[in-house]
Amino acid sequence: MTATPWQVMMKVTTGTVWILLWLFFAITPVTAFASQLGPQEPWPAVSLPLPSDPVLRHYLGVKEGDAFTLEDMASEVVVVEIFNMYCPFCQREAPHVNELFTLVDGRDDLNQRLKIIGIGVGNSDFEVDYYRRSYSVAFPLFADKDYAIYEMVGKVRTPSFFILKRDAHRRFRVAFVHSGGFKTPEAFLKEIVKRCGL
Amino acid sequence: MLMKKTPDIKRWSVVFLVFWVLLPGWVWGASLAFEGQIFDPGPLKPRDSELKVHVGDRAPDFELAAIDGSRVRLSDFRGRRNVVLSFIPAAWTPVCSDQWPGYNLAQSLFKSHNTVLLGISVDNRATLFAWTRQMGDLWFPVLSDFWPHGAVAAKFGVLRSDGMAERALIFIDTHGVISGIHVSDINQRPHLELIAEQLERLSGKK
Numbered sequence: 001m002t003a004t005p006w007q008v009m010m011k012v013t014t015g016t017v018w019i020l021l022w023l024f025f026a027i028t029p030v031t032a033f034a035s036q037l038g039p040q041e042p043w044p045a046v047s048l049p050l051p052s053d054p055v056l057r058h059y060l061g062v063k064e065g066d067a068f069t070l071e072d073m074a075s076e077v078v079v080v081e082i083f084n085m086y087c088p089f090c091q092r093e094a095p096h097v098n099e100l101f102t103l104v105d106g107r108d109d110l111n112q113r114l115k116i117i118g119i120g121v122g123n124s125d126f127e128v129d130y131y132r133r134s135y136s137v138a139f140p141l142f143a144d145k146d147y148a149i150y151e152m153v154g155k156v157r158t159p160s161f162f163i164l165k166r167d168a169h170r171r172f173r174v175a176f177v178h179s180g181g182f183k184t185p186e187a188f189l190k191e192i193v194k195r196c197g198l
Numbered sequence: 199m200l201m202k203k204t205p206d207i208k209r210w211s212v213v214f215l216v217f218w219v220l221l222p223g224w225v226w227g228a229s230l231a232f233e234g235q236i237f238d239p240g241p242l243k244p245r246d247s248e249l250k251v252h253v254g255d256r257a258p259d260f261e262l263a264a265i266d267g268s269r270v271r272l273s274d275f276r277g278r279r280n281v282v283l284s285f286i287p288a289a290w291t292p293v294c295s296d297q298w299p300g301y302n303l304a305q306s307l308f309k310s311h312n313t314v315l316l317g318i319s320v321d322n323r324a325t326l327f328a329w330t331r332q333m334g335d336l337w338f339p340v341l342s343d344f345w346p347h348g349a350v351a352a353k354f355g356v357l358r359s360d361g362m363a364e365r366a367l368i369f370i371d372t373h374g375v376i377s378g379i380h381v382s383d384i385n386q387r388p389h390l391e392l393i394a395e396q397l398e399r400l401s402g403k404k
Contacts, residue, residue, distance in 0.1 A: 084296065085300055085303065085390070086296040086297065086299055086300030086303075087299065088296075088299040088302070088334050091299065091302075091334075124389045124390070126389065126394065127300075127389060127390045127391070130303070130307075130390060134303055134306075
């Protein structure tokens with residue numbers, strides 16, 4: 001049976017709609033619908049309190065003021081650990097993150113270019129300080145008591161590590177995200193160096 | 199040609215759509231692996247009970263079974279140690295699951311104030327065993343207030359109408375007298391400094 005012009009037009013329209021739908025889903029990245037901050041996305045311009053400890057100020061490369069953003073730091077790459085004092089996984093991972101810090105600190109080719117900070121989500125200053133003292137954490141830790149930063153980065157599981165690298169405008173963007181503990185500090189550092197081109 | 203190709207496009211589109219819809223679920227599921235084991239009841243009425251004890255009262259005595267089967271009696275600590283009772287609403291729920299791991303890290307805080315911590319839940323011992331295994335080795339006993347259901351929580355006035363307990367901290371000095379009570383919003387974890395302040399008060403440092 002020969003199709004009428006109306007039937008042909010309907011078939012063409014239906015086919016076109018399906019093709020457009022297919023193309024839409026094919027080119028839309030999954031991360032566009034996920035809430036977690038993903039690769040290439042800019043790190044939110046959050047202000048953090050500048051520590052009073054001159055050693056930590058020196059580490060951050062920020063000498064003056066009461067607050068700073070990551071852009072104020074001198075380093076090319078920043079590893080941001082999202083942790084929670086109450087999270088047993090974070091507690092187990094703390095010695096490994098310390099090892100990562102020691103590894104970087106001992107590398108003259110890296111220690112000015114790569115810095116590590118931690119953000120304690122849902123934790124008060126007291127809790128972050130308790131965590132710091134419990135594990136002798138030498139890098140700066142900050143409290144995110146009201147979960148503001150946690151919300152901005154997409155409610156990631158703890159611990160999670162955002163590896164941030166500066167773009168052409170010197171703004172920090174996510175190079176990659178690592179959820180959970182890392183295999184070994186050496187392997188993780190190697191991955192950071194490779195993926196950030198350090 | 200068109201009549202033949204359209205069904206193929208439809209079929210492949212359906213396959214792709216199913217894949218596309220399932221993929222994010224897998225990605226989010228992987229990123230929430232720990233939380234995936236936790237039952238989330240959603241926001242609950244912040245408080246649903248009326249206290250039956252007050253600061254200055256002698257704490258009602260009780261005896262409960264710990265996970266390992268041993269019996270723990272509150273009055274056994276009288277004259278020797280301060281006691282903090284940490285009532286939690288239920289095992290396998292979001293806030294409770296990271297409250298005691300935090301107290302696990304704070305062992306030195308309790309010990310430095312000559313204080314023992316007793317975790318209490320209305321769940322049975324089997325449930326508490328499975329749940330606390332995820333927290334590592336807890337240094338404090340976890341007691342089951344399962345049967346008669348929530349009897350100890352009821353004595354203190356922290357048993358909710360749905361059979362769960364409040365998220366409550368009861369501070370008891372070496373004389374067995376209640377020196378502090380904190381019943382939190384059940385949806386929120388109390389901060390550690392609250393405990394630190396109460397412990398300082400208990401040991402006479404504040």
